[in-house]
Amino acid sequence: MAAGTPISSVRPDYLQHRPIGVLDLGRIAVAALGARRLRTGLTALGIAIGIAALVAVIGISESSRADLLATLDRLGTNLLTVTPGRSISGERPTLPERASSMIARIGPVQRVGAVEALGVTVRRTDLIPAAETGGIAVIATDAGLLPVLGADLAAGRTLDSVMERYPTVLLGSVAAVRLGLAANDVGNLVDVGGKWFTVIGILKPLPLSPEIDRSALIGLAIAEQLFGATGSPTTIYVRVSEGAIADVRSVLPATVNPADPTAVAVSRPSEVLAAKAAATSTFISLFLGLGAVALLVGGLGIANVMLMAALERRSEIGLRRALGATRSHIIGQFLTEAVLIAGLGGALGAGLGCLVTVAYASSQGWLVAIPWTGVVSGLALTVAIGAVAGLYSAVCAARTSPTESLRAA
Amino acid sequence: MSAAIELLGVGKEYEGWPPVVALRDVDLVIGEGELVALVGPSGSGKSTMLHLMGTLDRPTTGTVRVAGPDVAAMNDSQLSRLRANAIGFVFQQFFLLGGESALENVADGLLYRGVDGVARREAAHQALQRVGLGHRVRHRPAQLSGGERQRVAIARALVGRPMVILADEPTGNLDSATGGELLELLLELNAEDHATIVVITHDWDLASRLPRQVEIRDGRIDGDPARVQPTGRSKLDIGLQSRSETPAATVGTH
Numbered sequence: 001m002a003a004g005t006p007i008s009s010v011r012p013d014y015l016q017h018r019p020i021g022v023l024d025l026g027r028i029a030v031a032a033l034g035a036r037r038l039r040t041g042l043t044a045l046g047i048a049i050g051i052a053a054l055v056a057v058i059g060i061s062e063s064s065r066a067d068l069l070a071t072l073d074r075l076g077t078n079l080l081t082v083t084p085g086r087s088i089s090g091e092r093p094t095l096p097e098r099a100s101s102m103i104a105r106i107g108p109v110q111r112v113g114a115v116e117a118l119g120v121t122v123r124r125t126d127l128i129p130a131a132e133t134g135g136i137a138v139i140a141t142d143a144g145l146l147p148v149l150g151a152d153l154a155a156g157r158t159l160d161s162v163m164e165r166y167p168t169v170l171l172g173s174v175a176a177v178r179l180g181l182a183a184n185d186v187g188n189l190v191d192v193g194g195k196w197f198t199v200i201g202i203l204k205p206l207p208l209s210p211e212i213d214r215s216a217l218i219g220l221a222i223a224e225q226l227f228g229a230t231g232s233p234t235t236i237y238v239r240v241s242e243g244a245i246a247d248v249r250s251v252l253p254a255t256v257n258p259a260d261p262t263a264v265a266v267s268r269p270s271e272v273l274a275a276k277a278a279a280t281s282t283f284i285s286l287f288l289g290l291g292a293v294a295l296l297v298g299g300l301g302i303a304n305v306m307l308m309a310a311l312e313r314r315s316e317i318g319l320r321r322a323l324g325a326t327r328s329h330i331i332g333q334f335l336t337e338a339v340l341i342a343g344l345g346g347a348l349g350a351g352l353g354c355l356v357t358v359a360y361a362s363s364q365g366w367l368v369a370i371p372w373t374g375v376v377s378g379l380a381l382t383v384a385i386g387a388v389a390g391l392y393s394a395v396c397a398a399r400t401s402p403t404e405s406l407r408a409a
Numbered sequence: 410m411s412a413a414i415e416l417l418g419v420g421k422e423y424e425g426w427p428p429v430v431a432l433r434d435v436d437l438v439i440g441e442g443e444l445v446a447l448v449g450p451s452g453s454g455k456s457t458m459l460h461l462m463g464t465l466d467r468p469t470t471g472t473v474r475v476a477g478p479d480v481a482a483m484n485d486s487q488l489s490r491l492r493a494n495a496i497g498f499v500f501q502q503f504f505l506l507g508g509e510s511a512l513e514n515v516a517d518g519l520l521y522r523g524v525d526g527v528a529r530r531e532a533a534h535q536a537l538q539r540v541g542l543g544h545r546v547r548h549r550p551a552q553l554s555g556g557e558r559q560r561v562a563i564a565r566a567l568v569g570r571p572m573v574i575l576a577d578e579p580t581g582n583l584d585s586a587t588g589g590e591l592l593e594l595l596l597e598l599n600a601e602d603h604a605t606i607v608v609i610t611h612d613w614d615l616a617s618r619l620p621r622q623v624e625i626r627d628g629r630i631d632g633d634p635a636r637v638q639p640t641g642r643s644k645l646d647i648g649l650q651s652r653s654e655t656p657a658a659t660v661g662t663h
Contacts, residue, residue: 023526035508316506318504321492323520324494324521325489326486327489329521401465401466402460402466406500406504
């Protein structure tokens, strides 16, 4: 105060309205929360757990779905499989011998590959009882199959037009594991239908055709020679150009078996993965509900703490009213505090949820998909929860008459 | 001398059964630049009077004018602004915010005027120097003695140069030596800065050291030696006032 200036010589407009700044509201709230750190922290933790649960659940399911969709993208959705359906008489029909070449004549079909299941087993040695098949099917095929499936080798070499005439076998990924063979066991002999076959290669997993994973593939020529393969395929794999999938699908049964189209079943393996991706998102609603309950509890925690503050800090409220705070100033102060607590918890929880997502997705080898919409809407939700939870106490605090507040001290 | 505070025929009754009559028919005019002691035993109604003069409460009957306007005609936010701009409070319990430094506490005196932060701190600095606490700016209330805390509270009350400073038992929580020093400060602020100060106290020794004493007993003004006539009042107002006039009994000395 400038020396010698009389205090009452300043004549402000006594009723002039000047709103309090957002910065000041924030500063007051931070000071008030900082003075009660433990309580603030514990209250924020309640909200944080709720938000973390929500974000992590959304994040993990998004990551899993993103991974499935990426797999689909990689594998393509244009693979169709043709198998014998059920005939009217109920017996299991087979596909006609010429089915593959018929299918290959359909315009949009890019590649065709056929396999024929053989009634023989593959075992590590002939000393293992024939009954222990390990669930591995022995199928006969030719060099054309692997490009149709988009199969890659994990080890060894592929079945080509030369090798398919000799007793050589290519193992699916699961089949190799069940036989106890690893990449460096390529070249070993295994017993196929009582004959020694050389393992020439092991395939990588095929998510779109898991039945191949559980199979041992031998050449059609050697199968006809040794095991009496007939050449009527049990499954035909068809790659179609993307735009014509539905069209090809509709003409396939009649093409394969003009006499009895109903005896042919056509499926699209990618639909299984797509359904799995969709199923993931419906499954999370339960966890989202749990997260919402946690949030509600957190919100109640804030309401409780703010109500306590309104009672406990009556003298501060009285003082502020004496200093010239209007009711809306008091409401603003309490609301800011509640929203800050909630926001703090929300930010903490969102960060935690993202961390959990990253950790879990990495541990599963998935793509990491941070659910930004979940994070943003979660934060918005916490702010809303804070405001609602703080509103009642704020109004209570503002309603108390200043004299009562001062007397309470 | 123009009036800073005018109470005309003021009565205050608190609801309840039986209703408590705290003040009845009080007339009091406090001029600008006055230093007045409002003295009376506990329960006499002096706190009620402070609340009415501070516009923290409204009278049941009569008119209260602070810094000009009639309180009855104003809504809550107008009253709040009047308090922010024209009235400073000093409380017996100090009411300093524990989480803030002395400077921030004093600066809060300007918070609800919408003064920007830099100007608030600047003014708070000067006010703290004015009360002799220029060296305690960064201290928290817990690090200050009782007398120092009350000085901070006084600095907060005067930082906005309000028209009136209302002090409710300002020395009530202090020992007599510290209380004496504080009283010196109030006298000095009144003499040098022409601050209008109303001190509420039950302590006649303290009251007797102030220029004017108004005694309250059972909700009435029992003695006011230096009665100031209301300025520019209508005849009706004057009539109301003379009706309630009680024999002036000078109590205490200057």
